[in-house]
Amino acid sequence: LLSVSLIPLILIIALQRFSFQVTGNKVTSDIRKVLDDYAYYNMESILHQFNMNLDLNVRLLEALIKIQADRMEEALRGKKAKRRKGGAKSPDEFLDTITLESVKNLNDKRHSNNVYPFPVDFFSENIFIVKGASRKKVDKDLAAFRDLTEVFKKIYHKAPQIIYWQHVSLESGIIITYPKGIALPKLFDPRKRDWYKMAKKAGGLIWSEPYVDASTHKPMLTVAKPIYRSDGSFAGVTGIDIHLPLIFRWMHLNPDWAEGAERMLLTSHENKKKFKILARSSMEDSLEKWNQPLKLETISSEDTTEFNAFLNELFEGKSGVRIMRYKGEKAIWVYGGGKGRVIALLLVPYKNMTELADRTEEFLWKKNTQWMRYSALFLALLLITEVIIVIKLSKKFTSPILDLANAGQKLAGGNFDAHVDIQSGDELQQLGDIFNRIGPKLKEHQKMQQSLVLAGAIQQRLLPKDVPHIPGFDIAGLCRFSDETGGDYYDFIEFEKDDSGKISIIVGDVSGHGISAALMMASARAIVRSNIRHFTSDLSRIMYEFNNELTADSETEKFMTLFLGLLDTEKRTIIWTSGGHDPAIRYHAMNGKYEELSTQGIPVGFLSNMNFETAGPLKLNKGDIVLIGTDGIWETEREDEEMFGKDRLSQVVNNNKDKSAEEICRIIVDSVIDFCKPRKPEDDITVVIIKVL
Structure with missing residues (x-):
């Protein structure tokens, strides 16, 4: 039993x-x-947002170094920025938005975060003289540079989360650094530094290779620009330094799997399939001497086959997710290309992703x-x-x-x-x-996701439902968003009474994508329409007021480009102005040639009180075609990284010049989409065609 x-x-x-x-x-x-599915999606989103932030901050630093270089040259020439016509402020007056109290608070904050390893003074700068410098030349230049603190301080305030040092170094042997810190090594000579030599040779703005800072021994990257005297002779170089590990503060990781994660920027030299680590979140302060090159580690993995496929995708500019070992530990590699040959890489220990499942199994x-x-x-x-x-x-x-x-x-x-x-x-x-x-x-x-789709449908309603039907002209526009929502838009505004026969034509491109870009586009559309109704034909005033309102309402990292034209259908002429937008293209029916309708102007929503010049009037003849588009047309890339380009765009227009404006718009958009297949366009595509009958 x-x-x-x-x-x-x-x-x-x-x-x-x-x-x-x-x-x-x-x-x-x-x-x-x-x-796994949730983590992969989340990590790819984080990397994409980091790339956008990196691009925006690079543009900001390049704009600030140009302003800093202008101020240095004005100091050398004994000039000060004057107030511009139309109420616009000079760059110096634009920088006057900072107060002493705000700098004091910033000073306290930077100390609390231990950004500097020693006390610094944001109300003063260091002045050093290179050994053997000519006293006569030094005294002359020092007299010109006696009031630089305010200039440095105001520029610093525009990007305190990025800027580490600001400096100007002259051929005469003067070195001025901000904020004031410890002394430089006695043998330090900026004229022997790579960033100085590169800027002097290039004659324009440059980005340096990583190097060891002489005063802090921290890994740095410098954006620099040469400065010249009034007679055109080379005077020296001014620069802004960035502490490399601080870049990764823009990449916010989920705390559930952030432990042990590594964030990197990779770079490839001479188009070789060999990528070095330009910067990493765990990069420690260099123990090497400041006058020796900073050694860059080459990225590697023990999984040879998978790693070679990873290198091929990096070389081709692709993004992706792979699972490989890094330094003996299995990890998730999430990567995506930024501008140029700089690639962002996120390494997350695989055990972080599987911890819950492993605990359950155990x-x-x-x-x-x-x-x-x-x-x-x-x-x-x-x-x-x-x-x-x-x-x-x-x-x-x-x-x-x-x-x-x-x-x-x-x-x-x-x-x-x-x-x-x-x-x-x-x-x-x-x-x-x-x-x-x-x-x-x-x-x-x-x-x-469903809300984004709905927002995209609402945004499409903001675009013109009907195009103007004007005798002697055929006008059409078309906009295709790359995501559910976008930052491109176009508009037509017809006038009545005294200004009948005139049409305003607007094409805009907001930086970035998603909800924030869509909201800024909707706000910009309302502001532009209001100013056009008020100032009518005064394009410079319209752009001036529009830029001020948009700058006040938008975030500092958000801006847009804008083309504003006024078509006189009776005189058959057009005048225009631009806020950083690519020039419109005119096709001459008489000789079959193309020309760009250029004008000066910075992107709007970035700096307030800026002037915008009006170009024209330009006489249009029968058969002429004017094309206004966004960079999503000519900057679209296919898998081999070849761009669509303006030459290919001109050929499309030339092949279809006898068709209607609406057909030309549709053919241009279809041509761009077909060009980049099997990939999808990464940017919005917007085009407006004005055809003279």
């Missing part, structure tokens, strides 16, 4: 163990899949082993009692796990309302609570 009872019991225990293991594997597998295995041990003990004591215990334990452990497995299948199938109700009061209940939080988070993400 004991054998008859024991054999079935042993079989039951074995089956229960197998069922427990299969169910546990299913649960951990489903959890692992959901977490927990289930532990419980299974414990249950088997108790079963064997109870079998030795009392068979009947063991049978009862086995039944109770099997129900106690398998029921919650089966609930988790079923709910996991529903969640994997897209049912984000999948829910489990486990009231066991132990780790299984904790696991159930964790599972119940996953579905709402995924559902919230899906709602966000």
Whole structure:
């Protein structure tokens, strides 16, 4: 009887163990899949946002170094920036938005973050003289540069999160650095530094290679620009230094998997499939001498085949996600190209992604082993009692796990309302609570996607429904967003009464994508329309007021380019102005040639109180075509990194010049999309055609 009872019991225990293991594997597998999918998407989004922030801050630094160089040259020439016509402020007056109190607060903040390893003074600068410098030349230049503190301070305030040092170094041997810190080494001569030589040779703005800072021994990168005296002779170089590890403050990682993560910027020299680490978040202050080159580590992995495929994708400018070992540890590699040959790389330990699933698997295995041990003990004591215990334990452990497995299948199938109700009061209940939080988070993400689609539909309604029907002209426009929402737009505004026969034509391009760009586009459209109704034909005034309003309303890292034209249909002329927008293109029907309608102007929404010149009037003849577009046309790249370009655009117009304006717009957009296949255009595409009949 004991054998008859024991054999079935042993079989039951074995089956229960197998069922427990299969169910546990299913649960951990489903959890692992959901977490992996969510993490990959989240990391790619973080990397994409970092690339946009990096690009915007590079543009900001280049704009600031140009202003800084202008101020240095004005100091050398004994001139000061004068107030410009039309109420616009000079760059010096634009920088006057800073106050002493704000600099004091900034000073305290930078110390609290331990950015500088020694005390610094934001109300003064260091002045050094290179050994052997001519006293006569030094005295003359020092007299010109006696009031630089305010200039440095105001420029610093525009980007305190980026700028580490500001400096100017002259051929005469003068070195001026801001903020004031410790002394430079006695043998330091900026004229021997690579960034100085590069700027002097290039004659324009340059970005240096990474190097060791002479005063802090920190890894630095410098954007520099040469300055010249009034007679055109080379005077020296002014620069802005960036502490490389601080760049990664723009990359915010999920704390659930940020531990041990590494953020890097890679660069390739001479188009070789060999990438060096330009900067990394864990980069320590260099222990090398300041007058020796900074050694850059080459990125590598023990997984040769996978790593070679990774290098090929980097060389081709592709983005992606791969799983490879880094320094012996399995990691998730998320990468994507920024501007030029700089690639952002995010390395996250793979164990961070699988920690929850691993804990679940370990927990289930532990419980299974414990249950088997108790079963064997109870079998030795009392068979009947063991049978009862086995039944109770099997129900106690398998029921919650089966609930988790079923709910996991529903969640994997897209049912984000999948829910489990486990009231066991132990780790299984904790696991159930964790599972119940996953579905709402995924559902919230899906709602966000649906909101973006709705926002895109609303944004399309802001574009003109009808084009102006004017005798003697054929006008059309077309806009295609790269995402659900976009930052491009165009508009036509017809006038009545005294200004009848005139049409305003607007084409704009907001930096970036997504909801923020769409909101800025809608705001810009309303502001432009209001100013056009008020100032009508005064394009310079319209742009001046529009720029001030947009600058006041928008964030500092957001700006846009804008083309504003006024077509006189009776005189068949056009005048125009531009806020940093690419020139319009005119096709001459008489000689078949193309010309660009250029004008000066910086992007709007960036600096307030700036003037914008009006060009024209330009006489248009029968058969002429005027094309206004955004850079999403000619800067679109295909897989081999070849751009669509303006030559190819001109050829498309030339081949279809006899067709209607609407057909030409459609053909241009289709040509750009076909050109970059199988990839999708990464930027919005907008084109307006004015055809003279």
